Amino acid sequence: MLIVGVRLEHAQRHSALVVVRRNERVEGEFDRKRLRWPTVTSYDVPHIERFGRGQRLGEVVDAIAALMGRLEPKPTLLVDITDTGHPPIDLMRACDLAPIPVVVTESGRPHAAHRTMHIPRQHLVTELAILLGARRLTIARKLPDAELMARQLEEYRVKPEPDDATELAISAALCCWWGQNRVRSQVKQPPWPADPVRPRGLGEMTWDEVLQISY
Numbered sequence: 644m645l646i647v648g649v650r651l652e653h654a655q656r657h658s659a660l661v662v663v664r665r666n667e668r669v670e671g672e673f674d675r676k677r678l679r680w681p682t683v684t685s686y687d688v689p690h691i692e693r694f695g696r697g698q699r700l701g702e703v704v705d706a707i708a709a710l711m712g713r714l715e716p717k718p719t720l721l722v723d724i725t726d727t728g729h730p731p732i733d734l735m736r737a738c739d740l741a742p743i744p745v746v747v748t749e750s751g752r753p754h755a756a757h758r759t760m761h762i763p764r765q766h767l768v769t770e771l772a773i774l775l776g777a778r779r780l781t782i783a784r785k786l787p788d789a790e791l792m793a794r795q796l797e798e799y800r801v802k803p804e805p806d807d808a809t810e811l812a813i814s815a816a817l818c819c820w821w822g823q824n825r826v827r828s829q830v831k832q833p834p835w836p837a838d839p840v841r842p843r844g845l846g847e848m849t850w851d852e853v854l855q856i857s858y
Contacts, residue, residue: 644829645718646821648814649707649742651727654697659810660707661792662690662718663818667830682830685779686819691788691811700731708738721745721817724759745817753824767816770823772800780819 644665652658664687671681692710694703711720722742724732735742744759753762774780775796782789792811799812 644716644826645714646818646826647707647711647714647718647720648817648821649720649722650810650813650817651700651703651722651724651731652810653726654699657696657810658694658698658700658703659814660690660692660694660710661688661811661814661818662710662714663688663815663822665818665822665826665829667828669830669833673836678835680833682828683779684822686774686781686822688780688782688786688789688792688815691782691786691792693788693791693811700727701734704731704734704738707735708740711740719743719821721760721821723747723813723817729759747813762817762820767813767820768800770820771796771812771816774819774823775800780815 646663646665648661648663650659666685666687667682668685669680670683673679674681690710692706694706707720711717720735720740720742722732722735722744723746724744725747729744732742732744746759746761747767748761748763750765751761751763753760753766755761771780780796782792786792788811792815795809795812796815799809799816
């Protein structure tokens with residue numbers, strides 16, 4: 644699945660858009676406590692757009708709408724409005740987009756309020772650090788701003804302060820956090836092993852009978 648992260652800035656800074664693909668696969672031994680196969684998620688970046696300083700927010704919104712119109716199936720659109728407030732969200736909705744506004748906070752816990760998602764900065768940084776440390780976040784080398792984004796990710800992990808050198812990192816961090824915390828498993832679970840563990844206290848009942856009782 645695709646997730647699009649957008650960091651909107653005022654005219655003196657760069658705004659940015661990052662498309663992140665969420666990948667998930669079955670990996671590891673069958674979990675007999677949860678009766679499921681464990682899955683591992685990874686992320687790759689197939690598209691980056693970095694908007695120039697002084698570019699009007701209306702032009703940025705038009706570019707976002709044009710890209711979203713080309714992506715199938717429709718991805719989740721996360722928009723960081725920490726610096727700009729809600730006016731750009733109204734423009735996007737007028738373009739038939741369904742953005743999820745996000746405000747990056749300095750403390751607290753992730754929560755939704757007034758149709759806006761509030762995510763503490765440290766949660767974004769922690770999620771990035773885990774994925775980067777495990778090599779589960781990759782960027783397509785052919786992208787024009789791939790090296791710049793790689794540098795920003797490393798710098799943001801060390802110094803998570805919003806400035807003119809973090810717009811790509813923040814856009815990607817929004818997507819990764821959402822993929823890790825707000826998306827259910829997309830993997831179709833393989834069949835259980837031939838000899839599943841039966842719950843205690845059920846004696847010699849067959850597994851089919853156990854399933855019937857569970858329902």
